[in-house]
Each structure stands twice: as structure tokens, then as C-alpha cells.
Amino acid sequence: MSCLDCGAPAVATCTHCGAAACHDHLVATTEHLTITVPLNRQVTVEPAARRIRCHICQKAYDATNDPRGATQARSG
Ligand SMILES: [Zn+2]
Ligand SMILES: [Zn+2]
Numbered sequence: 001m002s003c004l005d006c007g008a009p010a011v012a013t014c015t016h017c018g019a020a021a022c023h024d025h026l027v028a029t030t031e032h033l034t035i036t037v038p039l040n041r042q043v044t045v046e047p048a049a050r051r052i053r054c055h056i057c058q059k060a061y062d063a064t065n066d067p068r069g070a071t072q073a074r075s076g
Contacts, residue, residue: 004054005022030049
């Protein structure tokens, strides 16, 4: 399988879009999963899960979570 962006041998696939990506075009992050314990309390579990995204999906994800990248409020 080859990287969708550059054609180099792919090492992983994006968990969001499914595109194959090489080392240069993937972003490996971690995701903290939680469990709900009695009294509806959410507790983070260890270890953090690994999450692989291609660089495009990571940029899109960052845009939705970065206040500077968020859609500005419309006036009128
Ligand atoms: Zn690539
Ligand atoms: Zn992707």
C-alpha cells in the first residue's frame, strides 16, 4: 500500500478517512478513554489509546478544536 499523498510506502491508515499514509504524512496522537464508575463519574483509563490520522484530517481536527480556527460568528 502506498501513501495517498506522496506515493511512498505507507505505514498506517488514517482512522478518520482511511487513507494510507507514510511516516511524513501521518500524525500519531493519543486519546484518553474514559469509563463511567458508580455515581456517573467519568474516570480516565490508562494507557492512552493510540490514534493515527493523516496530516489532512489532523489539520481539520485541529481547526475544530482551536478557537482561532473556529468559524467566526456571523453578524446578521
Ligand atoms: Zn506520504
Ligand atoms: Zn485522514
